[in-house]
Amino acid sequence: MPRPDIFYEPPKGEKSGLPHDPFKSFVIPRPIGWISTTSAGGQDNLAPFSQFNNVSFDPPTIMFVGHQSVYKRESKDSVVNARQTGEFVWNMSTFDTREAMNASSLESWDDEFPIAGVTKAPSRLVKPPRVAESPVQFECKVHSIVRIQGDSLVGHSDIVIGRVVAIHVKGEYITPEGLFDVLKAAPLARLGYHQYTAIREVFDMKMPFMHDDNVSASVLGGGATGVSDAELYASKDYRPIEEKLREEREHRVKSQ
Numbered sequence: 001m002p003r004p005d006i007f008y009e010p011p012k013g014e015k016s017g018l019p020h021d022p023f024k025s026f027v028i029p030r031p032i033g034w035i036s037t038t039s040a041g042g043q044d045n046l047a048p049f050s051q052f053n054n055v056s057f058d059p060p061t062i063m064f065v066g067h068q069s070v071y072k073r074e075s076k077d078s079v080v081n082a083r084q085t086g087e088f089v090w091n092m093s094t095f096d097t098r099e100a101m102n103a104s105s106l107e108s109w110d111d112e113f114p115i116a117g118v119t120k121a122p123s124r125l126v127k128p129p130r131v132a133e134s135p136v137q138f139e140c141k142v143h144s145i146v147r148i149q150g151d152s153l154v155g156h157s158d159i160v161i162g163r164v165v166a167i168h169v170k171g172e173y174i175t176p177e178g179l180f181d182v183l184k185a186a187p188l189a190r191l192g193y194h195q196y197t198a199i200r201e202v203f204d205m206k207m208p209f210m211h212d213d214n215v216s217a218s219v220l221g222g223g224a225t226g227v228s229d230a231e232l233y234a235s236k237d238y239r240p241i242e243e244k245l246r247e248e249r250e251h252r253v254k255s256q
């Protein structure tokens with residue numbers, strides 16, 4: 001006999017009626033932002049964030065969300081460091097590095113690289129080191145940090161948005177056709193409860209208007225030979241950065 005359907009309204013304090021809050025197990029899988037930072041005082045930090053994703057691709061922009069630490073009663077170290085230094089690095093977490101990723105989630109004031117047993121690889125444009133065992137890493141400069149007030153101490157969220165200024169990919173994870181070898185990397189993703197998944201299956205599906213092989217080849221391109229997604233859909237905006245930032249501020253004010 002199946003259970004009856006569930007409907008509940010969180011703003012009214014209503015609950016699902018299930019033994020565990022199912023909310024986090026619905027927006028899944030969430031890729032893991034395995035984030036390295038360096039404090040203003042020079043101490044390295046490593047922590048995983050599953051509230052993580054791409055924001056944009058032209059220019060490449062990502063975000064991770066730190067919930068306020070109940071233990072430390074302030075923003076997570078990763079957020080504090082990113083705020084103070086304007087820099088962070090994203091490292092891809094994979095099935096092979098899952099234990100290290102998990103070990104780095106310790107709420108410690110110490111450097112989590114040795115705690116997790118991973119190796120530091122120097123970055124080129126930013127100070128925080130990269131995780132050498134990770135197949136892909138992005139060096140990032142902070143674009144902005146948006147605070148979302150929560151209903152509890154842990155509910156306060158700092159959304160850290162970063163521009164990707166440099167990308168590292170290990171050559172062994174590129175297929176003979178020049179694609180990223182997803183199945184070899186087996187990127188790790190978070191589900192709800194204590195559940196995880198790793199990518200073990202991939203299938204292709206083109207958007208309906210991409211019937212012409214030339215077009216899809218271009219979408220896959222963007223390197224030396226291809227055209228990037230952005231170039232396909234829009235012309236490039238080469239106005240000075242100050243002008244774009246002013247436009248962003250105006251838009252923010254209007255939408256508040």
Ligand SMILES: Cc1cc2nc3c(=O)[nH]c(=O)nc-3n(C[C@H](O)[C@H](O)[C@H](O)COP(=O)(O)O)c2cc1C
Pocket residue numbers: 032045046047048049050051052065066067068069075076077078079101102104105106107108190
């Ligand atoms: C898989 C995984 C995902 C996590 N996702 C988040 C998250 O999205 N936001 C968050 O605040 N904490 C998250 N945590 C907990 C942080 O990793 C943990 O609080 C960490 O110690 C924060 O480190 P920091 O204070 O050095 O930044 C996650 C932990 C794990 C294991």
